[in-house]
Amino acid sequence: MERADPTLTAAPIAPVAPSERGEAVDEVDLIPVRTYWQLVRQRFAQHRLAVMALIVLAVLVVLALAVPTLTGNTYKLTRLDRVDAMATVEAPLGYNEIGQNIAVRLAKATQTSLLIGLAAVLIIVGIGILVGSIAGYMGGWTDNLLMRFVDIVLSLPGLFIILMIVSLFGVGDVRVVIIAIGITGWTLAARLIRAEFLALRNADYVQAARALGAGHRRIIVRHMLPAAMAPLVVAAALGVADSVVTEAALSFLGFGISPPEASLGNMLTNAQSYFFSAPERALYPGVVLVLLVLCASFLGDGLRDALDPRQRIEA
């Protein structure tokens, strides 16, 4: 049996509890009232994959932040006495062909990937909110014009354009990589937010806010954006995954981050040369990359369900 969430029931609220009027107790009234964030937490906890993803991601983030901070410049340090050396306590994954500590490099590369992914997603979400909310809120010809623009950006051959931007504005420049990924990747965010805004623009509570004299900006920022959180989070999670993959691909091709700086992509390029002697070196950056992508998408799924106020809780 499905229980309606008490905070959401649209039915007129009875001033007196039914039991006091001597009627049968409605099951709904027995559920304790919970705040929105309590509900979010409960709904998220039910999503087992998302919880697992959160844990794995937390471990990766802690390692990616702590290891490079504690070891400083070790990831660049080449030790000729340790060329291709076996694993030790301070280098659990061994040393590479120029005597660098692979584990430390991997942590640094993960940090770089996450930072680029987060920075690019800020651009993606920023442009997405701007375009999507204006298009959805205004409707009419503004919407039409903005959506045609979205169509054009969507038709851009993404990788070609990113490669072109990187080659023209500076190969190997992290800022260029971030901007190139950001300005080509915001279409999904914009479309999701627009769809949500189109559905909400005439909702009763938005009309109420309008009737109370709230300005456009206040309505968009304070009333409608919070309701569009769920699709926004999905777009952001997918955006992080996409950006991390794109950066790794760029670095793999030699147009992103190049040695001595560490990146998942350039570690993979490097490992290719040692397929016969040390094939496991190609596995490390790959595993981290796949884990990041999987975790981001599971986390996105879980957060979407958790943040959506229309989702019910299974008892």
Added chain:
Amino acid sequence: MLSYVLRRLIQAIPILVGISLIVFLIVYLSPGDPVDRFRNPRVTPEQLQRLRVLYGLDKPLIEQYLRWFTGFLQIWRPEAWGYSFLDGQPVIHKIAERVPATMQLMGVSLMVTIIFAIPIGVLAAVRQYSFADKLITTLATVGYAVPSFLLGVYVLYIGGVVLRGPDGRGLFPTFGQTSFGKDNDLLDLAWHLVLPVTSLAIQQIAGWARYMRSSMLEVLHQDYVRTARAKGLPQSRVLGKHALRNALIPIITLLGLTIPSLLAGAVITEFIFSWPGLGQLTIAAIGNRDYPVVLATSMLGGVLVIVGNLLADVLYGVVDPRIKY
């Protein structure tokens, strides 16, 4: 039908113009002077200025754009897309000789994707929640998360290093389109295609199979499928004739979405396996700062995306009788 195709073609024009504007603006806004290439101590500033006039760089932005865009459309002229900075060849020739290889790679990958993904997705849907379904769903989720360049490296390792042929060398060739001296040998070509197609197709198969599964599940719950079952049709007929045909309709739209990702994947796969296609040309051109080639391939990529979407829309209309024009 014809009028619909025409209408869609006309709708595609502003998108093409938009893409060309964006591509043009990216190049226009990039730092540096286009005549920097000619700068050296013996070239006077007056000569540089004459070069700018010669190339029309002194004209206003709009005029430069129009000249470039109208030039780009005149594909029957060999000089339409300019000349490569690297070897002075007309860009249009350099690209034309690379297109077939990329088409081969993308076409075969798409075929392999369809051949594998549809039965896999149907199987998962028909046996929903079975072990096979769970395995397929899990593998598809993980497979979709493995980017094609990563897969390319691993496929290359397994097919070219781990697996050994009878001669003790890698079982599959890891680079190029054909072996030396076997230019027209189809079998040799197919052998060379195995690894790049595998690395390109796996991610697509994962995505398509998931989509096919959910599409099939939706159809299986429809009334007409229940009716078909109720009137005593054998399972094969219910699935093949009633369910599958309808479940395939939404799959058609995937075609339009697949072309761009296939193209992006092909760029990297070509790089990994030294496949002599557009992607390899583009990456080499970017490395050499050969901008006329980069510009042209970007535009061509945009055209391909538009054509892919157009194709998907038209096909959708062909297969779905409910769609009227």
